[in-house]
Amino acid sequence: xxxxxxGNNYDVVIIGAGPAGLSAALTLKKSGIESVLVVDRDSEAGxxxxxxxxxxxxxxxxxxxxxxPSFAKRLVQSARDNSIKIALKTxxxxxxxxxxxxxxxxxxxxxxxxxxxxxxxxxxxxPRSSRLVSGDRPLGICTTGTLQSMYxxxxxxxxxxxxxxxxxxxxxxxxxxxxxxxxxxVAMLEENQRPTLRWPLYYAAQAFGVPLLLQTQxxxxxxxxxxRAVYVAENKGNIREIACDGVLFSGQFTPESTLARMSHLDLxxxxxxxxxxxxxxCTDPTYYAAGNVLQHATGKKAPIYYNPSNLPQPVDVAGxxxxxxxxxAQWIVQDLAGNLPQ
Amino acid sequence: MDTPKxxxxxxxTTQIIARADVAIIGGGVVGCAVARKLTxxxxxxxxxxxxxxxxxGASKGNSAILHTGFDAPIxxxxxxxxxxxxxxxxxxxxxxxxxxQKTGALIAAWSEEQEAKFSDILKKGKDNNVHDLxxxxxxxxxxxxxxLGKNIRSAIVVPREFIIDPWSTPLAYLQQALxxxxxxxxxxxxxxxxxxxxxxxxxxQRGHVKATHxxxxxxxxxxIVNSKVLGNCDFTIKPRKGQFVLFDKxxxxxxxxxxxxxxxxxxxxIVLFPTIFGNVAVGPTAEDQDGRDDxxxxxENLQALHNQALEKIPALANIPITATFAGIRPATEKxxxxxxxxxxxxxxxxxGIRSTGLTSSLGLAQHVHQLLLQRxxxxxxxxxxxxxxxxxxxxxxxxxxxTSGYGEIVCHCEMVTDREINxxxxxxxxxxxxxxxxxxxxxTMGRCQGFYCSARxxxxxxxxxxxxxxVGKADV
Numbered sequence: 001x002x003x004x005x006x007g008n009n010y011d012v013v014i015i016g017a018g019p020a021g022l023s024a025a026l027t028l029k030k031s032g033i034e035s036v037l038v039v040d041r042d043s044e045a046g047x048x049x050x051x052x053x054x055x056x057x058x059x060x061x062x063x064x065x066x067x068x069p070s071f072a073k074r075l076v077q078s079a080r081d082n083s084i085k086i087a088l089k090t091x092x093x094x095x096x097x098x099x100x101x102x103x104x105x106x107x108x109x110x111x112x113x114x115x116x117x118x119x120x121x122x123x124x125x126x127p128r129s130s131r132l133v134s135g136d137r138p139l140g141i142c143t144t145g146t147l148q149s150m151y152x153x154x155x156x157x158x159x160x161x162x163x164x165x166x167x168x169x170x171x172x173x174x175x176x177x178x179x180x181x182x183x184x185x186v187a188m189l190e191e192n193q194r195p196t197l198r199w200p201l202y203y204a205a206q207a208f209g210v211p212l213l214l215q216t217q218x219x220x221x222x223x224x225x226x227x228r229a230v231y232v233a234e235n236k237g238n239i240r241e242i243a244c245d246g247v248l249f250s251g252q253f254t255p256e257s258t259l260a261r262m263s264h265l266d267l268x269x270x271x272x273x274x275x276x277x278x279x280x281x282c283t284d285p286t287y288y289a290a291g292n293v294l295q296h297a298t299g300k301k302a303p304i305y306y307n308p309s310n311l312p313q314p315v316d317v318a319g320x321x322x323x324x325x326x327x328x329a330q331w332i333v334q335d336l337a338g339n340l341p342q
Numbered sequence: 343m344d345t346p347k348x349x350x351x352x353x354x355t356t357q358i359i360a361r362a363d364v365a366i367i368g369g370g371v372v373g374c375a376v377a378r379k380l381t382x383x384x385x386x387x388x389x390x391x392x393x394x395x396x397x398x399g400a401s402k403g404n405s406a407i408l409h410t411g412f413d414a415p416i417x418x419x420x421x422x423x424x425x426x427x428x429x430x431x432x433x434x435x436x437x438x439x440x441x442x443q444k445t446g447a448l449i450a451a452w453s454e455e456q457e458a459k460f461s462d463i464l465k466k467g468k469d470n471n472v473h474d475l476x477x478x479x480x481x482x483x484x485x486x487x488x489x490l491g492k493n494i495r496s497a498i499v500v501p502r503e504f505i506i507d508p509w510s511t512p513l514a515y516l517q518q519a520l521x522x523x524x525x526x527x528x529x530x531x532x533x534x535x536x537x538x539x540x541x542x543x544x545x546x547q548r549g550h551v552k553a554t555h556x557x558x559x560x561x562x563x564x565x566i567v568n569s570k571v572l573g574n575c576d577f578t579i580k581p582r583k584g585q586f587v588l589f590d591k592x593x594x595x596x597x598x599x600x601x602x603x604x605x606x607x608x609x610x611x612i613v614l615f616p617t618i619f620g621n622v623a624v625g626p627t628a629e630d631q632d633g634r635d636d637x638x639x640x641x642e643n644l645q646a647l648h649n650q651a652l653e654k655i656p657a658l659a660n661i662p663i664t665a666t667f668a669g670i671r672p673a674t675e676k677x678x679x680x681x682x683x684x685x686x687x688x689x690x691x692x693x694g695i696r697s698t699g700l701t702s703s704l705g706l707a708q709h710v711h712q713l714l715l716q717r718x719x720x721x722x723x724x725x726x727x728x729x730x731x732x733x734x735x736x737x738x739x740x741x742x743x744x745t746s747g748y749g750e751i752v753c754h755c756e757m758v759t760d761r762e763i764n765x766x767x768x769x770x771x772x773x774x775x776x777x778x779x780x781x782x783x784x785x786t787m788g789r790c791q792g793f794y795c796s797a798r799x800x801x802x803x804x805x806x807x808x809x810x811x812x813v814g815k816a817d818v
Contacts, residue, residue, distance in 0.1 A: 093757070106750065107746050108744075129588075132645060132648075134638065134644075135640075137667065149794075157816050256790075
């Protein structure tokens with residue numbers, strides 16, 4: 001294959017080689033659309049499941065229970081088996097009208113034109129900064145995604161006895177990653193009366209021997225150069241100190257919609273996802289979006305970033321992203337055949 | 343004063359780890375600028391810093407504005423140094439590859455009371471030799487800045503207030519000093535010293551430094567250094583914290599100028615400004631505190647800053663917050679710079695350099711050079727000094743990722759390559775800590791704050807710094 005990037009035209013370019021992007025690519029191929037390019041900024045394809053070293057993945061795609069990394073491997077293998085072009089270490093830097101995108105790769109900058117572009121850039125957790133948590137800014141503060149990529153990809157750990165903030169599904173993953181990595185969380189904090197994920201988190205925390213502190217909020221982080229303690233506020237107004245060497249902020253997912261945000265596409269500020277119609281089509285109809293980058297409005301008021309009462313947004317399990325990639329790809333096939341309303 | 347512990351120790355070279363014409367205490371922007379200037383003028387220098395890297399104190403958090411000095415105290419040394427520093431920056435920035443964005447600033451009035459101060463500001467500008475201040479009507483402002491809140495009344499435009507890179511700037515200064523023969527010592531807190539009538543022997547945590555002249559640029563610790571070494575100090579540092587909230591880069595298209603408030607007697611007030619890296623920031627607060635190292639943030643102040651920004655530009659409500667941080671200004675009980683000298687003991691103090699230090703540092707360095715000349719020092723200026731080119735991090739100049747040949751982009755939010763990260767850990771002034779590496783490359787400073795890149799960054803930096811991102815290998 002010659003340089004896949006510069007000056008090339010494709011029928012469809014897919015941004016993101018995770019479950020949504022790869023399933024869309026497979027669907028397009030199977031529908032007879034040959035000119036498809038998947039780009040991913042990472043050095044490996046597979047997306048977030050690569051560093052979610054726990055089940056259950058793969059039930060609806062491969063009819064068996066798998067861990068994230070083996071699911072990701074299967075996904076990428078399926079793509080390879082169907083000779084789907086994947087350009088790795090390729091970062092899209094700009095989206096412009098009519099399917100013109102700019103990319104950076106170790107070979108330099110390039111421009112690609114596609115009849116249709118699918119944005120499948122996924123989701124990430126909200127970091128400490130945009131939660132406006134008080135205190136020092138030492139080493140040892142991270143999100144579940146960071147912990148998982150450090151442990152599953154590099155076998156490194158960012159702390160040994162952290163406090164975990166949040167009780168979402170992903171917080172369960174955080175607990176299980178900690179257990180595998182020999183990390184012993186000293187407490188799990190939830191500011192509401194009940195954990196967000198009531199079952200099995202309640203029991204999991206108990207089983208792992210991690211105290212689940214309800215109606216307890218982190219109010220300050222102490223330490224330099226590394227986390228030494230956190231102050232937490234309990235419901236009754238008591239402030240107390242918990243010694244720890246790290247803080248793990250879990251959940252509060254936000255779409256990785258930067259490309260759309262920086263472009264001519266309109267964003268739904270309630271969800272921070274690109275605005276799409278019933279076909280997954282953005283406000284520039286050459287662009288589509290699918291997977292976790294699309295969070296569906298809950299009908300609630302627009303979230304304010306630091307608002308602690310802001311309910312966590314749902315994160316689709318990989319299988320749902322896979323489905324959505326397929327469905328959106330089918331719409332793209334229809335669109336290219338001229339069968340979608342303008 | 344404590345009795346020096348090393349009397350009659352001058353002939354011994356065993357403990358002397360550096361000798362120079364001039365010892366500079368403190369690796370903030372002022373120390374770095376003085377190091378550069380004196381090196382170029384032919385002095386041998388050693389910069390002594392107690393932290394692991396430059397910019398470990400006051401200089402690590404500021405609003406990165408190149409000030410014209412339009413509102414400086416008339417006839418003051420601060421005014422002189424700001425103007426000289428401003429002019430020199432514009433002369434040298436291109437050759438050092440330091441960025442500049444000609445944003446201009448607006449002093450915005452949101453109330454009649456603020457407007458009432460405009461005539462004084464215009465007059466002060468003229469008196470301060472800044473002749474291009476201009477009054478703008480509400481309509482003119484909204485043409486220039488259509489996203490400003492519609493309740494704006496009027497503004498003074500300061501066309502030549504610009505934005506620069508707060509971290510690469512001092513780095514370039516010190517790098518130029520080091521590449522032309524200067525030395526720098528880190529983890530070397532000065533504990534005391536003795537003057538023998540000819541030269542100083544400073545005691546540091548790393549050993550003795552012998553130098554003819556000493557320039558105290560110790561910022562937040564300026565008074566402590568004077569007390570410990572000279573035995574007296576005529577000012578007291580009153581640390582003043584400034585918190586900032588940084589908005590996502592999507593905000594940049596909502597604002598083109600620096601929005602200055604009408605200043606009060608105490609501070610320049612809360613500024614809403616674009617950054618050279620393509621963000622928009624709001625800050626600083628002005629909170630007096632005892633701690634000289636306490637750069638913690640607090641939710642109440644951050645929320646208040648966020649609200650203030652939204653009042654000025656309502657569309658910021660839709661923009662996520664990228665980061666929060668704080669800096670500490672070395673304010674004193676007085677409003678002026680505390681620049682003084684002890685000619686009998688070859689000692690110059692540059693103290694109390696607050697908000698304007700990033701701009702004035704080059705001017706202060708010129709001032710120090712003049713003071714040394716007045717004392718009869720005879721240094722021979724370098725004929726063709728080495729001019730280092732620092733890596734560009736500004737969004738308005740080509741970045742490394744736009745040039746082929748890098749291995750991978752490590753930090754995707756700030757588009758930082760492995761080539762940039764590896765380069766920042768080498769060279770004449772390598773990063774001394776993870777924080778220093780961030781300031782040199784911007785890795786992890788973007789919207790995800792390390793969600794995606796911390797793992798790779800931990801791997802790339804393993805074993806390079808005393809305090810690492812990880813705490814080691816997993817146990818199992």
